[in-house]
Amino acid sequence: MTKDHGPSIKNDEKYEALREEGMSKTKAARIANTPNSGKKGGKAEEYTERTKQDLYNKAKEVGIKGRSNMTKQELINALRNS
Incomplete structure (x- = not known):
């Protein structure tokens, strides 16, 4: 079960995955809080x-x-x- 990191983290599951990969708290939070951070497709x-x-x-x-x-x-x- 994903831990609730409070209102400052918008996507707790993504945040935890990034932290497990070794990212800093700041960078993981920045990515987890970016809208559509989990979407892929290379269309940007x-x-x-x-x-x-x-x-x-x-x-x-x-x-x-x-x-x-x-x-x-x-x-x-x-x-x-x-």
Whole structure:
């Protein structure tokens, strides 16, 4: 049975799976709280094809700090490494 991690974790099952894989609490929470985090299909647009505003919004969604001062390339790098 999946443990309830409280209101700060939106997808407890995904969070636990990520923690078991060795991810940090912060990174696991960020991924588990992202809408559609469990969906697959490879239909997402490449980061390089997105606008800076789209990248900023995605960075905000996953909780990347300092995003308002980042260039498009810095946003891409931060998203890829989050």
